[in-house]
Each structure stands twice: as C-alpha cells, then as structure tokens.
Amino acid sequence: MRNVLYFSFLVLLLSSCKTFSKVAANNSITPTKDGYIAVTNDVITFELLTFGDFEFASSKHEYKKLNREYKPMYRNIIVYGVTKNPSYEFYVVVGKLQDRSYATYYFKSIKVDDKYISLAISKEAPASDVKFIMDNLKALFESEQ
Numbered sequence: 001m002r003n004v005l006y007f008s009f010l011v012l013l014l015s016s017c018k019t020f021s022k023v024a025a026n027n028s029i030t031p032t033k034d035g036y037i038a039v040t041n042d043v044i045t046f047e048l049l050t051f052g053d054f055e056f057a058s059s060k061h062e063y064k065k066l067n068r069e070y071k072p073m074y075r076n077i078i079v080y081g082v083t084k085n086p087s088y089e090f091y092v093v094v095g096k097l098q099d100r101s102y103a104t105y106y107f108k109s110i111k112v113d114d115k116y117i118s119l120a121i122s123k124e125a126p127a128s129d130v131k132f133i134m135d136n137l138k139a140l141f142e143s144e145q
Helices: 002-015 022-026 060-066 127-135
Strands: 027-031 037-041 046-050 055-057 077-084 087-094 105-112 115-122 137-139
Touching: 022 027, 022 037, 022 077, 027 077, 037 077, 046 087, 046 127, 055 060, 060 077, 105 127, 105 137, 115 127, 127 137
Parallel strands: none
Antiparallel strands: 027 037, 037 046, 046 137, 055 077, 077 087, 087 115, 105 115
C-alpha cells in the first residue's frame, strides 16, 4: 500500500511540472483592429494584449522552433512570446513565480478565478513595452466570492 501511495504521489508530482501547462492548448492568439495581438485562454479566463511583432509558443514543440538555444526559464507555461527588434521575451505561467530570476525578469501576478497566473518579461524590454504589456494582463471575469 505504501508503494502505491508513493508511486501515485510521484506521478502527480511529475505531471504537474511539465514545461507547458495543459491549459496552453486552449490559447487563442488573434490580431486586434488596433494592430495589437490578444492572447486569451478559455480555461484560465485571462487576456494579454501585446504588440504585433511577437511570435508565440503554446507547446514545447513551438517553443523549440522559436528558441532552439535555451530551455524555457519556467514550468507550467501558458504562453511564451518573443520579439526580435528590440529583442526580448515573456512568459505567462500558472501560479506565482518564485524570486529566483528577479535579476533578469520583471513580474506581475493576478488572480483568475481561484488560481494565480504570472507574467515574466525579460529586462531587455524597453520600459514602455514592459508597462504596456503588464497593464494589459487582465482577468476576463471577476471571481465570484
């Protein structure tokens, strides 16, 4: 019995630490009429507005196409975005991020329903881009308390 519990815990632990979250498959990435890109998710109901020159990944396979040299900085990624001019990246992840990379990323966390999601933007981003993207990470529906 003890081995069964240990094995169950191990499977749960390993499945919860995937690079991309299962909810990433529910991402919708669409252009807006203003020339921005809206990233939304049907499961974790949030919206992120970004600039139109980003490329996005919602899976490890897509990430490798965009960034072959480096492994992702985080786990449980909902969406990864990268732009080349100026060159910087961002991650939206399930949960609150730990402070292990404060030297290289800016952070914002919001509560969506009963979960937190976090945005991490690399510090290479211009200050105006950081402000715009952080200001445009929003929950689509308020939690019912």
